[in-house]
Amino acid sequence: MVIATERRRFPVLDPADGSVIDSLESAGPDDAIAAVDAAAEAAEDWASRAPRERAEILRRAFELMTERNEDIARLIVREMGKPLAEARGEASYAAEFLRWFSEEAVRANGDFAVAPAGTNRMLVTHAPIGIALLITPWNFPAAMATRKIGPALAAGCTVVLKPAEETPLTALAIAGLLTEAGVPEGVVNVVCTDDPAPVAEAVLSDPRVRKLSFTGSTGVGRRLLELCAPQVISASMELGGNSPFLVLQDADIDVAVAGAMAAKMRNGGEACTAANRFLVHDSVAESFTSRLTAAMSAVRVGNGFDRTAQLGPLINAAARDKVERLVADAIERGARVRTGAQRIPGPGYFYAPTVLDRVQPGSQILSEEVFGPVAPIMTFSDEDEAIALANETEYGLVAFVFSRDLRRAMAIGEEIETGMVGLNRGVVSDPAAPFGGTKQSGIGREGGHHGLLEFLEPKYFAFD
Ligand code: ADP
Numbered sequence: 346m347v348i349a350t351e352r353r354r355f356p357v358l359d360p361a362d363g364s365v366i367d368s369l370e371s372a373g374p375d376d377a378i379a380a381v382d383a384a385a386e387a388a389e390d391w392a393s394r395a396p397r398e399r400a401e402i403l404r405r406a407f408e409l410m411t412e413r414n415e416d417i418a419r420l421i422v423r424e425m426g427k428p429l430a431e432a433r434g435e436a437s438y439a440a441e442f443l444r445w446f447s448e449e450a451v452r453a454n455g456d457f458a459v460a461p462a463g464t465n466r467m468l469v470t471h472a473p474i475g476i477a478l479l480i481t482p483w484n485f486p487a488a489m490a491t492r493k494i495g496p497a498l499a500a501g502c503t504v505v506l507k508p509a510e511e512t513p514l515t516a517l518a519i520a521g522l523l524t525e526a527g528v529p530e531g532v533v534n535v536v537c538t539d540d541p542a543p544v545a546e547a548v549l550s551d552p553r554v555r556k557l558s559f560t561g562s563t564g565v566g567r568r569l570l571e572l573c574a575p576q577v578i579s580a581s582m583e584l585g586g587n588s589p590f591l592v593l594q595d596a597d598i599d600v601a602v603a604g605a606m607a608a609k610m611r612n613g614g615e616a617c618t619a620a621n622r623f624l625v626h627d628s629v630a631e632s633f634t635s636r637l638t639a640a641m642s643a644v645r646v647g648n649g650f651d652r653t654a655q656l657g658p659l660i661n662a663a664a665r666d667k668v669e670r671l672v673a674d675a676i677e678r679g680a681r682v683r684t685g686a687q688r689i690p691g692p693g694y695f696y697a698p699t700v701l702d703r704v705q706p707g708s709q710i711l712s713e714e715v716f717g718p719v720a721p722i723m724t725f726s727d728e729d730e731a732i733a734l735a736n737e738t739e740y741g742l743v744a745f746v747f748s749r750d751l752r753r754a755m756a757i758g759e760e761i762e763t764g765m766v767g768l769n770r771g772v773v774s775d776p777a778a779p780f781g782g783t784k785q786s787g788i789g790r791e792g793g794h795h796g797l798l799e800f801l802e803p804k805y806f807a808f809d
Contacts, residue, residue: 355539357514360426360658361648362692369513372538374547377505380534384476384503385553387531392473392501396451399499403447406526410440410491410519417487417518422649424512425486426657426693427612429649438776439487439519442792445776446495449797453500465809471801473501474579475555478548480541480569482561483660484615486512490519492776492791493558494533500800502556503532505548509561511660513537542568549573556800559583560617563740563785581789581799583617583781585714586742589735590620590771591757593728594628596747600769602636605720607771608745610644610698613656614718615664617786618743618765618774622711623722624731630724634702637720638683641698644718646689659694659717668696668717671710675721678705685719712738732760741783743773764790 352370359366372380391399410417417439418432427435456469477497481489490506497504508516513535520535538544548554549572559569560583573580590608592601608620625633647654659665665688672686685699702722704710710721725731735744743765748754751768758766764782767773774780779790789799 355510357424357511358661359423360660360694361650366423367514369537371540372536372544373540374543376538377507377536377544377547378551380505380536381476381548381551381553383531383534384505387529388473388476388503391498391503391529391532394501396453396499396501399501400447400450402527403443403450403495403498406523406528407440407443407447409522409526410443411437413522414440417515420515420518421486421512422657424514425483426649426660428654428657429652431612432649435485435488438774439485439491441776442488442491442495445792446499446797449496449794450499452794453797453801455803460807465807468806468808470804470806471500472804474800474802475502476553477502477504477556477558477800478545478554479504479506480545480557480559480561481506481508481516483509483511484612484617486515487519489560490516492780492796493560494519494523496791496796497556497558497800498528498532500797502800504534505554506533506535507541507544508535508537510537510539510541545569546572549576549578552576554578557581558791558799566787579799581791582787583791584785584787585740586617586619586782586786587621587712587714587738587740588618588743588745589738589761590623590745591731591735591747592623592625592629592633593731593746593748593753593757594626595749595753596626596629596633597749597769598629598632598636601633601747602640604745604747604767604769604771605633605637606640608767609720609771610641610656610718611772613659615660615716617714618772619714619716620720620745620771621715622734623720624734625722625724626731627724627726630702630722634683634700634722637722638700641700641718641720642684644698646695646697648693656698656718657695659696661694664716665694665696667713668715668719671713671715672699672701672719675701675704675708675710678708680704680708680721728757732757735761739785742786743767743782745771
């Protein structure tokens, strides 16, 4: 018997003015277990569908999402705040994960070999790993959802998706679209809550759940890994970053500035891949810094629906407080403000595009993710020093290297402890590429073929 209770509701806010867009019932642990029940009920049927059938459903979802690009984009702007043009870009990037994994669904290939000693044959097959809990952040409300749902469904898993409390509406729209595309009931279950800890605890304590795929902060990631330990749940973790952006002596400065604008300002700096530390060779430092300052000062800030806006608000007051704290600390320790370094008065959580140079070692901004439109610049005189600085972090998600000599840039990229490297470009993300980090930036990869493997369990058969 279900006892109807009046559930608490939580508001979804527009970060451009703090107004309430909508409110949703906040799911608790019982609702989360009901979602696991639904995922369990749908699991066998979904896993036994022909890979081609799963592929075609995902392909239809890609097509629907492409048709609905504008609707999804508008929802993203409302609850997350990025400019409409960027939101359209995210909605197509998100759809591409569905297309990519519709193609990967038929490539869960195994292996066959003769044992090295010649004693027997070895056959390896792949099966869906089981029910997966997917926890996504607010910065890419659509793309983080499809980057996890795509491979999970392609692999034959059923899922419980827990979107960020700031951006649940986009996730719900995507779930609706998947149903329309033919995803059977119970395969994708969305649990919205503003109290995620008890929900995650309940789901990860359920022995039917075999996978966690999480994107978010390293602190929460560590806690979730602890929750995975008792039942030895497989965890894919996309955590924080502290990306170094290296400009070598021989870099093309125009290319480096364009790359810096992309690496810093994509998503308003609210990306784990955002360049967090600019390390520039002494000889080109002023030229790079003055051109970057000019480009940053020209960025138009405004409501994401304003046609001219290139930078929207930060997600909430706490995010802006953090940016302010990091900037104030850097200035106190001797950094110089080239532009910005102030909030923009009025409603919403706007912060001016900021360039700081002469950032001093020990400044908090060098060790914490700023997650906002702030570019802190340091200089170096030799490349070994630059590599050492780049590696001076517990994170290792992405690094950017700018040099006219691709071989030299590549050699430096090889020395940096990181999962991804952008060579003379400021964006690396692609659904076809393995996205992920080393060190405390995470475990596992999303996208590419690797993304599918995260949701598959190999099974090895030995026979004569
Ligand atoms: P951010 O700082 O970017 O908001 P978080 O790591 O706090 O990153 O959030 C990423 C996701 O993790 C969101 O869906 C959020 O609801 C969820 N989350 C936050 N805290 C917890 C927790 N204790 N247990 C489970 N999920 C959590």
